[in-house]
Structure formats: structure tokens, C-alpha cells
Amino acid sequence: MCKCAPEEVIHCNRAGLRALPGEIAASTVSLNLSNNYLRILTTNTFRNLTFLHSLWLDGNNLTFLSPGTFHALSKLRELDLSRNSRLTYLHANTFRGLLNLISLDLSHCNIFEIHPLLFSHLPSLERLNLASNNMRYVPQAFSNLSSLTRLSLESNHIEAIGRDSLKDLESLYDLNLRKNRIWIIQNGAFTRLLRLGVLNLGHNFIADLPNQLFNGLIQLKTMHLEANRITDVDCTFRLLLNLRNLYLNNNQISSISDSAFSYLNKLHFLHLSKNNLSSLPLRLFVELPKLKHVFLSHNPWKCDCKMLWFLRWTAMFRGALEGLDCAFPSHHNTTALGGPQPGDPMDCTAPPELESKDTCGAAGISMAPGPLAPTSKVFLLAAICHTWYSARRWDSSAALL
Structure with a gap:
């Protein structure tokens, strides 16, 4: 036979x-x-x-x-x-x-x-x-x-990654730990994986990202952390100098440090969809010259004065921005047409100085963009409408991800 x-x-x-x-x-x-x-x-x-x-x-x-x-x-x-x-x-x-x-x-x-x-x-x-x-x-x-x-x-059914669990795998390029029950990762667990290019920790129970967690991953190109329980992003990724793709979607992220992505000069794909983000810090995308794809759908965005800088940034961004679903007061609330309300982007003439949440120290502080020139309400309203229309247009494609 x-x-x-x-x-x-x-x-x-x-x-x-x-x-x-x-x-x-x-x-x-x-x-x-x-x-x-x-x-x-x-x-x-x-x-x-x-x-x-x-x-x-x-x-x-x-x-x-x-x-x-x-x-x-x-x-x-x-x-x-x-x-x-x-x-x-x-x-x-x-x-x-x-x-x-x-x-x-x-x-x-x-x-x-x-x-x-x-x-x-x-x-x-x-x-x-x-x-x-x-x-x-x-x-x-x-x-x-x-x-x-x-x-x-x-x-x-793995729950923990110890400091010495992977210490002998110095030639490893691709490590897949997806769909386990990991909630503990000791600092130093990846220190010796100097050749690692792909790390998949998606679909686990990870809630905290200590700043030294990924030390040693100097060649890492793709990081999967989607579908975990992450709430805050601080300085965890700052030493991943060769990182190109970062998946943080389907978490519970509500806060991102303004220099969380500093020194990621090669990052070109960032997935932040399905989190609890209402705004983004002023300096977040300033030092990402290679950024080409940003996914932001299914977040409770609050487009007030804190996000005015983002409107200006999108006008200069040459990549694909998908899924920014903003609820502008002046667009949905007809009573606001008589005049700008507190917090309404139409009432902003310059971006506010946002309180920094960065705890990386002086070495991690990135330069903020210069202050925006006073913007007329007519021009700003046009920018808002353009951004809202673009977000709606992309939202259907982002939902497929």
C-alpha cells in the first residue's frame, strides 16, 4: 500500500x-x-x-x-x-x-x-x-x-520564565511563547539571547513591563505582546534599537510614557488598537523617522486640546494611519456650534504643555517639537474634519486586523 x-x-x-x-x-x-x-x-x-x-x-x-x-x-x-x-x-x-x-x-x-x-x-x-x-x-x-x-x-501551560530558563540558547533567532499562561518574567530572562530577532509573547497574562525586562535583545526586530493585560508602557522598549514591528494591541493600555519609543529609529509598524487610550503624549512619535504604519482603532479617544499636537503630526506623517475614531464635541453636539466649549479643539490656539509621565531619567528625555503657531479656527476646523474623515475611511479596514 x-x-x-x-x-x-x-x-x-x-x-x-x-x-x-x-x-x-x-x-x-x-x-x-x-x-x-x-x-x-x-x-x-x-x-x-x-x-x-x-x-x-x-x-x-x-x-x-x-x-x-x-x-x-x-x-x-x-x-x-x-x-x-x-x-x-x-x-x-x-x-x-x-x-x-x-x-x-x-x-x-x-x-x-x-x-x-x-x-x-x-x-x-x-x-x-x-x-x-x-x-x-x-x-x-x-x-x-x-x-x-x-x-x-x-x-x-507555562506560567513563568525564569532568569536561567533560556540562558544557553545563544544562537536563537525565533522564540514563540504565544498562548501560554505567562504572568511572571524575571529580569535577565532574555539577557543572553543576543541574536534573537523575533519574540512572541502574545496571548498571555502579562500585566507589568519592567524597564529592564528586555535587556540584551539588541537584534530584536519583531515583538509580539498583543492580547495580554498590560495597562502602562514606560521605558521597556528603549534599548531595542533594531525593533521594526511592535504589537501592543488587545491590551488594557491607558498610559504611555512620552519617551516610551525613544531611540527606536527603525520602528516602522506600531499596533495599539483595542486598548484604553484616550490621548497620546506630546513627544511619542517625534523620534520615529521610519514609522510607516500606525493602528489606533477601538480606543476611547478624547480629541480635546491634549490631542491638538496629533492633528499637526498627521498632516506631516507620510505613512498609513488607521483607526483614529474621535468624538469631537463640535461635530456631534449641535449646541456647540454657537461657540467653542471648554476642551473643544476649536478653542485651542497652541498645544498645552503636557505633564510628562516619563521615568526613564534625563538620558531618555526626547526633544519636544517647537510650539505651534496660533491657528485660526477656520483652518483648525478643516484639519479636524479631514482627520475625522480619514479615520472613518480607514476604520473599516483596521477592523479586519
Whole structure:
């Protein structure tokens, strides 16, 4: 029931197998055993397949892998064990012999604990997928994975990231911790991840962002913190000099420090939709020369004098600004047409000096733009209408994000 390709590739996908076929050529390079009924693999199962480069065992009923099951597969580069829901525990010597393995997929199993020495036989491993298991803490099994560049722990039950949890992963580029229960991250947890380019902490329970939390991430390009419980943003991101994409949407942010994004000279994508923001501090976007996309929809914006500076900034901004839904008093309240009311933008002639919430110290203070010249009410009303119209036009597209 298996199909053989001319280049020593055998496909036994969905073949109803309960054991390995007896006559598989020793020269086989790629073997697909996905979606069958295999339960137990022993040390003899693959002993003659010494030329294997790729082995797929995903979607079976594996319950136990004998220590040394793969010991003869020294040339194996890719191993997929995902979607074996009965696989709960792996012996320390399970992967002994896989000296050239590059990719290992253990996702969608029921692994709740990993032996500290499980990966000690995998010096060449670059990609490790442990997503959708039952782990409640970061395994202490990463100490020998000096070549690892991609690690996924998505959709587990992890609650804390300790100071030493990731300390040995100095080659890591992509770390996915999305959809866990993380609410504690010790300072120094990411200090040694000097090559990390993508960090996904979205859909967790993170509420606080200490100022030193992301120290060491000097090469980080993309940060996901969406769908957490963050209420304030202070100086947490100021040392992420290579950051390009920042996702802070779907939080509870009501306050942002005026130099929260200082020194982020390469930031070009900022997502702040679905928060509790009513206004933005005066200096927030001043030092973001590469900013191209800003998403602000579904916030309770209050467009009074505190946001007058924002009208001026949008006139100079050359990127895409989406989702600013303002409720201007003079637009919705017909009684205001007789004259400007307190707080009405039409009554502002210059931006107010906003109280700084920055606690970064003198080194973090960014220069504020010069005072705006007195603006006629006619010109300001036109700017307000233009901004309101643009926000309405973009709001439908922003809702799709």
C-alpha cells in the first residue's frame, strides 16, 4: 500500500499500518509513515535504514519510544513526531545517535515533562517545535542546543520564565511563547539571547513591563505582546534599537510614557488598537523617522486640546494611519456650534504643555517639537474634519486586523 518514488522516497501515508513494512530498501532516503496506527517503536525498527535523511511519524498512536530507537540514523536531518496524542514522556536516550538532526517536531502530543538530558544527543539541532503540549514550565533541557535558531513552546501551560530558563540558547533567532499562561518574567530572562530577532509573547497574562525586562535583545526586530493585560508602557522598549514591528494591541493600555519609543529609529509598524487610550503624549512619535504604519482603532479617544499636537503630526506623517475614531464635541453636539466649549479643539490656539509621565531619567528625555503657531479656527476646523474623515475611511479596514 506504500508508494515508492524513483529517488528512494517511500510514501506510506494513510496506509493503515500497525507495524513497519518488512521490505523497505536499505537505501531509502525519505520515509513517510504519517497518519497510520503505529504504537511502539523499538531499537530494531529502523536499524537497517542508515541512509535516511527524513522520517515522518506524525499522526500515529505512538505511546512509547524505546531508548535508542533512532540510534542507527546518524544521517537523519528531519524527524516529525507531532500529533501523537498518547506520547506523554520521552526517555533521556530517545534521540541518541541523531548527531546530524536539524529539525525535530514534537508538537500536538501530550508531553507534560521533558528529561533534562533529552536533547543532549542533538548537537546539530536548529529547529525544535514543542507547541501544543501540557508543559507547565520551561524545560531544563536546552543546555546543549548551541545551534538552535527556532524554538516554539506555543499553547502550553507555562506560567513563568525564569532568569536561567533560556540562558544557553545563544544562537536563537525565533522564540514563540504565544498562548501560554505567562504572568511572571524575571529580569535577565532574555539577557543572553543576543541574536534573537523575533519574540512572541502574545496571548498571555502579562500585566507589568519592567524597564529592564528586555535587556540584551539588541537584534530584536519583531515583538509580539498583543492580547495580554498590560495597562502602562514606560521605558521597556528603549534599548531595542533594531525593533521594526511592535504589537501592543488587545491590551488594557491607558498610559504611555512620552519617551516610551525613544531611540527606536527603525520602528516602522506600531499596533495599539483595542486598548484604553484616550490621548497620546506630546513627544511619542517625534523620534520615529521610519514609522510607516500606525493602528489606533477601538480606543476611547478624547480629541480635546491634549490631542491638538496629533492633528499637526498627521498632516506631516507620510505613512498609513488607521483607526483614529474621535468624538469631537463640535461635530456631534449641535449646541456647540454657537461657540467653542471648554476642551473643544476649536478653542485651542497652541498645544498645552503636557505633564510628562516619563521615568526613564534625563538620558531618555526626547526633544519636544517647537510650539505651534496660533491657528485660526477656520483652518483648525478643516484639519479636524479631514482627520475625522480619514479615520472613518480607514476604520473599516483596521477592523479586519
